[in-house]
Amino acid sequence: MGWIAWWTSPTWRRRLADNARRAAQFDSTIDYIRLRRSSIAEHGKGALELLAAWLRPVPVVAALVTEVKGKEHLDAALARPEPIIFVSPHLGAIEVCGVYLAHAVPRALAALYRPPKLAWLQPLMLASRDRGNARAAPANAQGVRLLLKTLKEGQSVYILPDQAPGGGDGAWAPFFGHRAYTMTLLARLARSSKATVLFCFAERRKGGRGYIMHFEPMQGSFTGDAVADATTLNQNLERLILKAPTQYLWSYNRYKTPAGAPAPESE
Template identity: 30%
Template sequence: MGKRKQRPTRLSDPRLIPSWIGVGLFWLIGQLPWSILLATGRGLGRLAWHLAKSRRHIATTNIRLCFPELSEEEQQDLAHRCVISTGEAILEMAGSFSNHRIKLDKRLTIKGMEHIKKAQADGKGVLLLGMHFNSLDVGSRLLGYVHDLHAVYRPNDNPVIDRLINQGRLNYVKSIVDRADIRQMIRLLKRGEVLWYAPDQDYGIKHAVFVPFFGIPAATITATSRIARMSKAAVIPCAHYRLPGGRYEIEFGPALDHFPCGDDEQDTARINKTIEHYVRKCPEQYLWVHKRFKHQPNGAKLYR
């Protein structure tokens, strides 16, 4: 067998020229007026529904599993709206990262800020329980308007894309922390900082337990309770929603009381239940195009 080709790691690697061209186009698209940007994103989402069959299948499967109370027609409609919303999110990312003229803070409503103020008045760091709504990147910009914070992320395998995301987010957050760097997270929280951290994706079964998410076993990392226990931080839910007319809302929930309880499985199940509560408020804006149930305790393949 031949050697497997290594991924490019240098930004100057010729294999990354298409990525650089894509980033340039991304920047140009980001200069569009916000209303046109979102409308274009919705058009992209409608196109993706027909062309991106794999992502459509993933979204449809997730919706079918998580919303069994809906009729088949209602499930299909929700999956369709989810893919359209994801298209909006891609174009939002372009505008959020590259269009600094738009005053997004003027389009923002905030709920629950008192929960962060109370935690800090008590001398605690704040671990924001983030959620993968598809407005994630516009959300990072909006959160930066609300409070100084640090954000946890997973490095992208493509160094050009990784640079785009890092530079885009660093315009609005104090720092970004590799999700593997638990020590840095704890240091920041012990200093009383605010740290955004989202545990609601399937990162594999290592350091994870299977607990329900919308009633379906979901491999969920247990690091949230470990970070909270070691840092003594308040864990505060943080959701962000796209509203009609290009407006946005950030909602902070009350700090989780008696958390962690000392039982990783109970703590992680509580995290999933909390996230589910906020997702149900606007389910079409959640990142259902991700294989949330990729790993199953019985080895079942739900996305076949």
Template identity: 40%
Template structure:
């Protein structure tokens, strides 16, 4: 399987996206559970299939482009819009928490940010959960620790490293619409229905005074590359945890509505959190 990944990483992005779009529609047609969840989640946000049908293909593109982003020696082209909000945070000497939902090429968000800012401001720290398959774990370990990126485990030690990075004025990246394990989140509205939402992003900001930057990496047609859109959180993060988590969910809704045709509507956003033996907290 690693040799297949190496082969795919050498293919043109345009071809990978074409293959991925086909795979996305195959998955949509083959899985009634996935299809139902996709349609229900989109409808909850006010969209019909005809308005977000491109998201079916983009889900497949996300999978197909991964070998290229993880293993190719050079990244595809990526234009950055809104970089001035990041520069203001660096000039103020603040750490930065980059937040992006499961939209577009979120893998490219951190890679482009690291390519642009890590040489001057230090590596971007991201949480990393190893894959269960040994071969995939090895591939992902290589990918997650590309130049300018520091991948840390989803453990208390990993969270401590994120806090350390922020207090040193560096950057971290999170997907706050990812369902955390039991005990690491709060139930908070997301498109009108309570969803179990991580508290980690809010806690990191509240404990370090870091700036919050919202990120959305859009795929361009025909494999031409990407556009990374960056913007400030509209208002300072609320001081109470419940209000801060709600505010972050609202910010994710805002980003998704900017490009609903590239959001992963099939993601099980409203599932019950899984139980884990060890709970990650940021107070230590």
């Protein structure tokens, strides 16, 4: 499916190739051709695993996680009374990651979402994300209020932070060496709630042999300065993505200028 998209969609092909090239220029250990070819296949896997993650029972999906790396960070966060913000970029199996959190974390979990481009998928997505301890929160003012309420109650939230926010809701900061309009909501939530921030993702094992969950503590801290906080966020995302760069969603238009956003300064 990934290769079908590559050959039939010039826009998709160009965006994936350009973003993968940026990553290779950012990190000299990355071979661009290998990254691009592997990423195409991983995009296909990501599309095919969606319905399985959405339609299978929560315990069945959670059991597909056969190894957890950094579990000590999760255990330490759960041992503290402060709320937890789980942060996962579009890396690996994002739906499996959310289902695993809803199953493994003994707290309410509010997950921020944006409606999919294919409207018929939304009921399936919402039904999946409203299972176990999880509740779906739309990416609007109503959803933000739900996140704030959940954090105030000492529970947890799940955020995918690498989508370009609406104009006025972000700041320009480097992401793999190029400026990207980056959300500031995460930093505001973390500072107002004093929550523990944990970065995580579900890495696909080769040969369909399940997934590896990764948990990483945040490096650095949020200060209240929008640009500095956006930069700190992107640095943490880069570090996580480089653990499995072929499984990142390089086809996403990460470097666009959203409507209403200020123009970026020249790089």
